[in-house]
Amino acid sequence: MFRNYIKTAFRSLLKNKGFTAINILGLALGLGACLLIVFYVVDELSYDLYNTKSERIYRVNADLKLGENRKDYAVVMPPLAKTLVAEYPYVEDAVRIKNAYTMHVKKGEVNMVENKVAFADPSLFNVFTLPMISGDSKTALAEPNSVVVTESTAKKYFDKTDVVGKMMILNDNQNFKITGVIKDVPKNSHFNVDFFLSMATWGDSRSNAWLRNDYNTYVLLKDVKDAKKLGGSFDALLQKFSGDQMKSEIGMSYADFEKSGSYFRLNLTPLTDIHLKSNRTGELSANGTTQYVYIFSAIAIFILLIACVNFMNLSTARSSNRAREVGVRKVLGSPRKYLIAQFLSESIMITFFATVIALFAAVALLPLFNQLAGKDIAITQATLLWLLPVSALIVLVVGSLAGSYPAFFLSAFQPIDVLKGKLSAGFKGGGLRSFLVVFQFGISVFLIIGTLIINNQLNYIQTTNLGFNRNQVLIIQNAYELNKSTKNFKEELSQLPGVAGVTMTNFLPVSGNRGTSIYFKDATLDQKNSIFPQSWEVDADWIPTLDMKMAAGRNFDKGRLSDSGAVIINEAAAKFLGYKNPLNQTLYKSLGGKTELSNTVKYEVIGVVKDFHFSSLHDKIEPVIIRLGENNGAVSLRVNTANLPALMSQIKTKWTSFSPVQMNFSFMDQDFDASYRSEQRVGTIFIIFTTLAIIIACLGLFGLAAYAAEQRTKEIGIRKVLGADVSAIVAMLSKDFVKLVVISIAVASPLAWYCMHLWLQDFAYRINIQWWVIAAAGLTAILIAVVTVSFQAIKAALANPVNSLKNE
C-alpha cells in the first residue's frame, strides 16, 4: 500500500515538473534561510556553555548611585575575589580577569600588535574550562611575568605548540616566561583572549581599595542554590570591608551613604546570561542582545510560515487536477484515511527533498553567512547531533502541517461530484487559500516596512551630526610608546603640510579611553549637589582638531596659566547642573582623604561645548567635563590633503625617528563605523532575509496565478472568442490577487508601524516613521504581485482560444 502511495506521489511530482520545482524550491529556500538563522540563534544561545561548570559560575557586578548619577559596572574592587573565597565557605573559588587591552609582542625583531591580552588569577583554569595542552594548569599563572598563550598564538610566534619555558618580550622590554599553552578560547565565549598574563605581574592587583571598580570577577559556587545566599550577603560584606575607606574618602559611613539616597551595591549575573543580557561598563568584550535573537527567530518563523503557506496553497490549488484520481480511488473502495495517508506521504516526501536541498544549501552558504553576521559558526559533530534529528522533525512536522490541508481537503471530495466534474472549477472556492495569500503578503509587507525603517535609522546614524567631524581624522593609537617625547612628536606633526590640526589624548569621542570623576557644586562636597560625569583630560587643540563647536565661552588657551584650573563642560552637564549661565561657575573635586576645603581642587567653567555623541546612539548623551592635561595615550590628526599616502609615509617616517615600535593607527570614521557594525550587520541580514521571504511569497503567487489561469483556460478562450483583448484578460486575472494584496497591506501596515515604533524606542536618537515608508512598502508589494501574476496572465491571454476550447 505504502509503495503505491510513494509511486503515485513520485510520478505525480514528475508529471508536474514546474509545480514540483516551485514547491520544492520555495520550501528549500525557506528551510535553508530558516536553518541559517537557527545556526545563528543557537550560536548566540550557546555562549559560555563550553564551561563544564557554567551553571555554577557567576560574575559579580557593581551598581553605583551617587546623587542623581547612576553607573552599572561589570567590574568590581580588586580585593573582592579573595575576600569572597575567604568569607564564604560555599564559594568554591573566584578569579579576576583584567583587560590589558593592547600590547606589543616581539616576533623576531618586529613588534606585533596584540589586542586580546588580559591579566588573570591562577584560579582561572579551575573556574573556566580552558584545557591545557602543555604546562601545569595549577601553577601556570602563579608567578609574576608568566604568560599562558593559546594554541594558535603559540603557532603564530613559534610555529609549534610545544613552547612551555620559552620567553616572550612584551611591550619591547618586559620578559615573560610561557608557562602553559591552552586550546584556543572558544569563539562563543564572552571573553576572547590570546594571552593570559599572571595577575601577580600587575602590582595594582594587590591593592586593598574598596571604592573603585576595575576587575572582572567571577565566583565558582559549590552549589547553584548558593547564588541567592551570596547575593543576599553583599550589603553586610561591603559594610564590613568598605566602611572605613568610605569614611575616610567620602566622609560618611556606609549607612549614611545609603540614607542619603546614594548606593553602592553588588549583584550577580549568571555566566551564561552575560553574552545576551549584560551591557555594563567594563565588559570584557562587546556582547550581543536578546533583542536580535528574538528578531531573527521571528524572521525565521515568518519565512518558514510563508514557505509552508506556499506549499499548502499550491497543493490545494492543484487539487482540482487531483480530484479525479481521488474520485476513482474512492469508487474503487479506498477509505478516506488511505487517501489522507497518501497525500500526507506525498507532502512529507516533498518536504524531505526540500530539507535535503536546504541542508546542503545552508552548509554551502555558511561561510558567506558568517561573513555577513560576523560569526564563526562551524558545522561540527556536535552540530550534527542536534541538526539531524531536528531535520527529521522538520520533515515530519512541516510535511504534515503543509500537507494536512490538501490531504483533508482532497480526501473529503465526494466521488460522484468529482466524476461528474463538479469540482473542476476549483479556484474561486478557495476561501482559506485567499486567507493564506493575505497572510503571506501581510508578512512580506511587514518585513518590507521593517527593512525600510531599519535602513533609515542606520542611515540616520551614519549621517547625523555627531557634534564633531569624524572624517579625515587619523588616530595614532599607541602614541604612549613615545613616553615623554609624545609632545615633541605632536609638535613635529603639526608642522607637516596637509595636517590641519593635532591633538594629544586618548579621550576621544569614538572608542577610546573613558573615565569618570565626581565633581561638587559647592565646597561642602554635598553629594546632593554632585555630578558624576565623564571626566576627560585633553589639550587645547582638542576642540578645534575634532571640529567641535562651542555653545558658550571659550576653548582652553595654551598661553593662560590659569587654564589649568579651568574646565569646559558639555551642554548635557550644564543642564544636569541646572545652570542658566554656566560660565564662571565653580566646581569642586575631592582629592580624597578628609573632606575638607583644603583637600579639594577648585575649577572654573570657562566654556560650554555643544553636545557631541561619544557612545552609541542608543544612549543619551551623558555629561562630560574636560580639563587640560597631558594624556599621551593617543595622538589624533586632522589631515587635509588629497595625497594621503604621501602624508602617511611622512608621518610614519617621523614616528620611526622617535620609536622602533610599529605605529598603530586607525581612521576615526572607520572606528565609528566599527562601533555600529553589529547594527549594520543586523540591517544587512534583515534585508537579505526579507528579500528571500518576498521571493518565496512571489514563487507561491506565481504558482497560484498559473493555476488560476489554467483553471480559467476555457473561460479565457470563450471571452477571447467573444472579443476580449489581452489587457482585459490580464486585468481580469490580476484583479483577484491585487485585491488580496491590498487587504494584506491594510492589515500589516499598522502592525509593522507599531513594532518598528517599539524598536526605535531603543535608540535615544532616532528617526520618525514617515508615511511614505508605508506607502512605498505597499506599492512595492502591489507591484511585485502584479508583475508576478501578469506574467502568467499574459501567457494565458495570448494563448490561441481554439486550443483551449478544443480540449474541453
Place this chain on the structure above:
Amino acid sequence: MIKITNLEKFYRTEEVETIALNKLSMEVNTGEFVAIMGPSGCGKSTLLNILGMLDDPDNGSYVFNGVEIAHFNERKRADLRKHNIGFVFQSFNLIDELTVFENVELPLIYTGVSSADRVKRVEEVLDKMQIMHRRNHYPQQLSGGQQQRVAIARAVVNKPKLILADEPTGNLDSSNGNDVMELLTDLNEQGTTIIMVTHSEHDARYSHRIIRLLDGQTVMENIMV
C-alpha cells in the same frame, strides 16, 4: 439480486427542487444484462449512482442481495461496493500516474489481496482483455479502445457480481465500441450481472432487457429476444 421500490431522489437548489427519480421501482435478477435508456436528464445517471452505492436515495427501498441498504452509511456502502460492484465509465477514469498494470491492481489493493495473488489475478485479466503487452504503459499512451479495455479489466479484476457501465462506448468509435460490447457480453455469459446506461440503440441490443426512463419514471420495458 436488485430490488428497488418507490425510489425517490431530489436535487435542491435555493429556489428549485428537481425530481430526479420519481417513485421508481424495478428489479434486476442475477445474471441479467440490462440496458437503461432515456433522454438527457431523465435520471439515468442518478439511478446508476444509487445502484452503485455512490449516492443514497431520499426515499424508498433498495435491497441488494437480500439486504436493505437504503439507510447504509458511507462506510458500509463503500465496503459492500468494493467487494461486489465494478464500474466502467464513459471517460474511462483511469489514473494517469499509474501504469495499466497498476490501475488494474488498485481494487485488489483496497480489498487486501496479497501481493503475489494480485500479480496473478491482474495478469490473468489483462490476458483475457488482450492488453497484456501494454501492461507497463501509461493510460495516455493507449488508444481509447485500449483504455476502455483497461477500465473493464479494472472493473472485473475483483470478480464483482455486478458491473455498472455508464455509456461505456460513448467515447469510442464503432469498431472499438463493438469490441467493448463483445467483452461485456462475454462477462455476462460467464455469470456477471450487468447494468448499462446507454444512448445507443445499437449497444442496447446486446442486452436482455431495456428499461426506458422519462422524468425519473419507468415508461417502458422491452425484453430482447
